[in-house]
Amino acid sequence: MSKTHKEWERPLKELEDALLKLKELNRREQDPATKERRESQISGFEARRDRYVEVMYANLGPWEKVLVARADNRPYTLDYVQAICHNFVELQGDRNGFTDHAIVGGPAMIDGRPVMVVGHQKGRSIQERQLRNFGYARPEGYRKAIRLFEMAERFRLPVITFIDTPGADAGVEAESRGISEAIAASIFKMFELTVPSISVIIGEGGSGGAIGIAASNKVLMLEHSIYSVIAPEGCASILWRQADRGADAAKALKLTAQCALDFDLIDAIIPEPKGGAHRDWPTICANVKAEILSHLAELDTKSPATINQDRYDRFRRMGVFNDGLQP
Amino acid sequence: MSKTHKEWERPLKELEDALLKLKELNRREQDPATKERRESQISGFEARRDRYVEVMYANLGPWEKVLVARADNRPYTLDYVQAICHNFVELQGDRNGFTDHAIVGGPAMIDGRPVMVVGHQKGRSIQERQLRNFGYARPEGYRKAIRLFEMAERFRLPVITFIDTPGADAGVEAESRGISEAIAASIFKMFELTVPSISVIIGEGGSGGAIGIAASNKVLMLEHSIYSVIAPEGCASILWRQADRGADAAKALKLTAQCALDFDLIDAIIPEPKGGAHRDWPTICANVKAEILSHLAELDTKSPATINQDRYDRFRRMGVFNDGLQP
Amino acid sequence: MSNREPNKAEGFLQCANCKKIIFSVDFEQNLSVCPYCGHHHRLSASKRIEITFDPGSFRELDQELSSLNPLDFPEYAEKLASAVEKQQTNDSMTSGLAALDGIPVCVAVSDFNFMGGSMGAVNGEKITRTLERAADSGNPAIIFCASGGARMQEGLLSLMQMAKTTAAAQRCSKLGVPYFAVFSDPTMAGVLASYASVADVILAEPKALVGFAGLRVSKQAGVGKVPDDFQTAEFALHHGMIDRVVPRKEMRATLIQLTKMLGGFKTHV
Amino acid sequence: MSNREPNKAEGFLQCANCKKIIFSVDFEQNLSVCPYCGHHHRLSASKRIEITFDPGSFRELDQELSSLNPLDFPEYAEKLASAVEKQQTNDSMTSGLAALDGIPVCVAVSDFNFMGGSMGAVNGEKITRTLERAADSGNPAIIFCASGGARMQEGLLSLMQMAKTTAAAQRCSKLGVPYFAVFSDPTMAGVLASYASVADVILAEPKALVGFAGLRVSKQAGVGKVPDDFQTAEFALHHGMIDRVVPRKEMRATLIQLTKMLGGFKTHV
């Protein structure tokens, strides 16, 4: 069982590295015959690579989805914002003494109209990972989100949130500043909104840290993103006292987009390009933008009161249980 | 120039101490003649004490008002709450990670009706002074106040605030958690209210820390309380680089209740018993209660929208300047 | 810290904290609080209802709701069946109507003994119905929390209960209907991070465990020193997260005071 | 830190921070920012208006307002007269209407050179009128702050300006009319603790002094170590109190972006 996306994609990476070398070799090749022969060799390799990608991604198991969802070359929130919005002005601060970079946000224009964007933000370089607290948002991140939601309501901007977090920060400092209260208050605030809200799970939808900014009118999931009540490793460690049985837990937790859709917990799955979002940023960004705009258009037709009531009703329905009415 | 209330009242204290001794002596006295003679001596002393008090408090200068306003045997917020309310349930916390004991608050009943009480709280013992941060409220105190104001609005409770602070905490920690923002946000919140609000300056109304919870429909001042844009010592230190010229600054700043009334900045002066509030808690508490109830009754007749507009208009008028209209 | 259950034997029991022997009768009369050290032992939902609300006023609702195993989660059906059998109830949450010094209130009380009070769909539904009954009737909601968090065996459906219950709390707030939460031991994770923390007034029992993640996780995640009272009600109070720590024997009186003062002005119709 | 005024001499001047010599022409073209160290020197209100708003769009209002000496405060009349004469204006605050990339805005700009930008009744009145004009017209308010705080020579009347101006800001907020504040050097005390801190979006110039009390007072009051960047715009940003630190040459563009995105939906009539 692979532990990381990199590990899981290693055979593919080796193939791609070989391809790259071959291409480089051929670029310098002087002899036309050799060049031509190698060209067809390259084409063969490419076809193999494409088939490989296709097969690998055709039927991703839940654990492989976990790995892909966490891939660090997948587009992050600010990558989407940059690609699908313009005029983004990042606003900062919780106005309470603290600042957090694991949640970012501010007004931006999409398709010529202003929206309020809020999202979890992971980092790629070591420095940025630290700055972003590895995507674990702190209380001040949710309090900043609340401030931006209020601003969106005041100025009638639709809210778009991007979800991508392994979970909220559970450390001693986060606890002492009330991480639970911050998440709860953020969910609470989202239900106050009378402007439309749309959430897109772009990578990891990790438990309370995710739902903290995902209580929206429409919730969309990327094809290979995950959304779970608990990290599979944590679940495995509680259930079987074996954190390395994450794959089994991932299966049990039903954390894929398809399962979420089957249980009617999300509104749509946004298809990813072949080989995953990380293999083709322009395509996934275009897909995400199109989905957002289409749902926005639908929500635009509704009154503020309906927007608020619909959001309530959406979550009100959730939960499968025996209501004791039918025997 | 006396620096403290204790120093200023020392002659009086000596007189009272002598009286006490004399009374104690007479209590044990066996000889009826001596007893009677001493009794009349005591009466004479008492009359002298009463005249002394009367003279001392008849025409308090601004500096003496400062001293009296700061007297540590004056009733503090919780003393008033205890005396004029029942059922007070103190609520705590800013829901943001911090707690402050220099501002207290919670729902209470006055004259059979629920109100929301918020006030600065000083301490008397060394431990309580430290707990209360010597009356210098921290950002979390104002944020707790905001939470209680919101609760008052939600449940339609009139707000009563008691003002008694040398000023807000200006330390490095308070600054880092945004003491300025907290004060501003608290003022802002008070102007949102559509429930009636009444503020009573009971002792020191010290600059921003005071106005932070004093933006009410009605503002009342105790006869010997003070309300000032800056502490007189601070003013003297800036103006003349002599912090010990507080008395001169107190005069220049016009920080007495009478001056505030003359400038139409407060609505009424609550008379103090002879010799100041600290000499007769039951009387001053009764006076305060009566004033609050009378203003509440007046405000009860107004609609929520009028309450809000009246409060705006009240402060909107404040400020003396040449508007350039009359030459 | 963790074990709040006293060791029981015939006629007497042992305090889980100070280990002193207490006569069962004294223990009962003292509301399961140790007379020696003041340790608040956990209460069953029925006991909690009995000592809090007006005698005989409680009317249970929603008891017909029972959990399913929608994810076909390993071992869940068995655990559930065993809890149902042992506790003779369908869920950790008991909900219904009661009166508090004559005032009608909508109540929900969690029992930690039933699967750690975890919040699955039934639990979330009962909380939501309780808050909706409050919003609809204008009568205050009172919820006693005791939970380790979301019920992972119901996966994302459990996580969504955080949103559902918080939405219902927002309805109460919007309508000016008071909602009081009492944190009993323990109030954790998905419950603390949803409906529990958005109550108008939050009370807690002394020393109740109150926190987001298990202590081990918190230590791993943080670099700071762990304070002695970390994740207790007292820690939460000191950090501005709750209004008061209220001893069990004063809880009813405090709730009555609050209900009378904050519940008097119904803005809805 | 404190001296933001460059030393001037004919044709050139000296940066107040790095002490390098700068040609006046370069200095002007660089918006009074040192080309060597990036130090943002203070600007006069007229200069600020010139570099921020559309050319020729500013129309001053309220200039007829002038201060009185209601408390008969020692030396106030003289100080005031001297400031008026020296600065050729009635008050530190200049208010009026302007346009930002064609969008009408209500503006107020403070000039620290006039009695330290202190807020007396005239100052507070101009802020209030600016915010009221925004509330009434639905056009965004933009306020450039530069002040040591309340004007103590007007006593309690000055303190009340904190409430008056904040009330006006609340009106804008209630009506959904955006209000942007820019903290320039310095934004302190009674100004920071009132209308300045309740803006929808708060921008600040690099290294601007931003704080509640003078450094000496803060040190006396606190026990903690004073950080190197204490009471700078960067400190305020790090502590969640402002949205962005924006270099002067990007300020106009940032304000235009914000105005276009947040000012588009007027809820009032």
Ligand SMILES: [Zn+2]
């Ligand atoms: Zn014990």
Ligand SMILES: [Zn+2]
């Ligand atoms: Zn320089």
